[in-house]
Amino acid sequence: MTQPSPSSDIRRDLVALLPRLRRFALTLTGSAAEADDLVREAAGRAIQKSHHWKGEGRLESWLFSMIRSTFTDEAKKRRRADANAADDFPPENSRPSSALACLPEGLASVFLLADVEGFAYAEAAAILGIQPDLFAARLCAARLSLAAAAAETSERRA
Amino acid sequence: MNIPQPSPLELRLSAFIDGQAGDEERHDVEDLLVNDPQARSLHDALKRGADLGRRAFDDMLKEPVPLDLVRTIKNAPLPRRAVRLPQAPRPTLSFKPSGLQTIAACALLFVIGGGIGYMIGGNPAASQFSMLSMPGASNRDWLDDIIAHYRLYARQTNHLAEIPAERPADILEWLTTNTGVGFRIPDLSDSGLTFEGARLFAAGGTPVGQLLYRRTDGDGDGDVIAISFTKLRPEGNRSIEEIRNDTSLVSWVTPLATYMVVGPSSAADLDDIAAKAAGLI
Numbered sequence: 001m002t003q004p005s006p007s008s009d010i011r012r013d014l015v016a017l018l019p020r021l022r023r024f025a026l027t028l029t030g031s032a033a034e035a036d037d038l039v040r041e042a043a044g045r046a047i048q049k050s051h052h053w054k055g056e057g058r059l060e061s062w063l064f065s066m067i068r069s070t071f072t073d074e075a076k077k078r079r080r081a082d083a084n085a086a087d088d089f090p091p092e093n094s095r096p097s098s099a100l101a102c103l104p105e106g107l108a109s110v111f112l113l114a115d116v117e118g119f120a121y122a123e124a125a126a127i128l129g130i131q132p133d134l135f136a137a138r139l140c141a142a143r144l145s146l147a148a149a150a151a152e153t154s155e156r157r158a
Numbered sequence: 159m160n161i162p163q164p165s166p167l168e169l170r171l172s173a174f175i176d177g178q179a180g181d182e183e184r185h186d187v188e189d190l191l192v193n194d195p196q197a198r199s200l201h202d203a204l205k206r207g208a209d210l211g212r213r214a215f216d217d218m219l220k221e222p223v224p225l226d227l228v229r230t231i232k233n234a235p236l237p238r239r240a241v242r243l244p245q246a247p248r249p250t251l252s253f254k255p256s257g258l259q260t261i262a263a264c265a266l267l268f269v270i271g272g273g274i275g276y277m278i279g280g281n282p283a284a285s286q287f288s289m290l291s292m293p294g295a296s297n298r299d300w301l302d303d304i305i306a307h308y309r310l311y312a313r314q315t316n317h318l319a320e321i322p323a324e325r326p327a328d329i330l331e332w333l334t335t336n337t338g339v340g341f342r343i344p345d346l347s348d349s350g351l352t353f354e355g356a357r358l359f360a361a362g363g364t365p366v367g368q369l370l371y372r373r374t375d376g377d378g379d380g381d382v383i384a385i386s387f388t389k390l391r392p393e394g395n396r397s398i399e400e401i402r403n404d405t406s407l408v409s410w411v412t413p414l415a416t417y418m419v420v421g422p423s424s425a426a427d428l429d430d431i432a433a434k435a436a437g438l439i
Contacts, residue, residue, distance in 0.1 A: 012232075022223065023218045040231075106161060116216070137164055137169060146211045149210065
């Protein structure tokens with residue numbers, strides 16, 4: 001079957017993009033189960049608002065923004081529900097066990113959007129709802145942290 | 159973990175890697191990389207970090223996606239939207255009665271209504287009349303028959319069609335003669351559907367012709383999609399798009415017949431298939 005256009009049925013596009021949407025969600029939540037819940041919620045919103053998507057630009061950009069705004073909304077709800085919560089992020093032991101675990105919170109999503117998904121600074125900053133200058137600083141910090149982790153790994157091997 | 163604040167040099171080199179630096183800045187950084195070993199090593203470290211991160215993120219794509227998440231998305235209801243299907247043209251009558259005509263019509267209706275009420279009141283079989291005047295759930299019954307036949311035969315691998323696809327002339331003659339509905343066999347190969355054959359059955363006491371297609375590629379490989387047609391009319395003569403018993407039904411009405419595309423509720427493109435089939439059948 002031919003690849004559907006984004007306007008024909010967004011559900012098929014969502015399923016096709018699902019691995020990348022989960023990966024982005026994981027950079028925000030830090031745990032796979034929470035990432036799946038976040039993608040489920042954001043996909044539901046995207047389907048209901050699919051008429052807002054006019055086919056301009058990359059669909060991923062719109063979906064990543066949807067996931068980020070859903071995550072922010074959920075974090076606000078959690079904060080209201082639990083006034084004692086220290087921050088929006090899960091405890092350290094629930095973060096991914098890969099090399100990405102070495103990244104300070106908030107840097108993984110920046111790195112993913114710029115170095116893996118290939119978004120320009122301005123677009124990626126808009127997805128995350130931050131200023132491009134702050135985005136550039138966080139991206140640099142992410143690369144430095146990863147470089148330090150790589151150096152540490154090679155030292156251990158040696 | 160706190161976010162470390164990069165130095166101005168680190169920021170410049172990071173922006174240089176992404177091509178975010180202007181022409182002048184790019185030349186400056188290139189000179190710096192030639193002349194300053196510390197800047198060169200920092201530049202290499204940033205690139206090494208980026209490579210490590212990219213590999214780690216690429217590995218994450220290899221993890222399987224939970225099936226229930228896929229199902230939730232595929233079966234999520236779409237927001238309601240208008241599907242343009244062929245329908246009988248609406249008559250454009252302008253009805254603007256004058257005041258006198260309105261009063262006369264009201265008086266006439268009052269007299270007729272009073273007369274009917276008087277007759278019903280004086281008739282001992284009135285209770286039977288009230289039962290006759292109730293339009294029952296017959297409309298639902300015959301659509302349920304269509305769904306039931308689909309569900310019964312969609313699970314058949316060897317007995318799906320009554321007349322196989324290799325005998326199109328036989329199909330056209332058998333179904334046209336019995337249903338009284340003229341049709342062509344739509345070629346839906348663009349939608350990944352292969353024609354498997356046809357079947358005749360009865361729904362609501364009226365013959366229904368059914369063309370059966372099997373999906374041969376795409377997400378729902380192997381799914382059966384049926385196009386049915388009959389002279390029966392749905393309630394209100396309107397198109398229907400609904401899901402019953404995990405089965406989706408999209409119908410459209412022409413002056414001569416009612417057509418329906420039936421498929422599993424997970425088939426997201428049923429309305430597209432209906433729109434395509436409407437132009438071809």
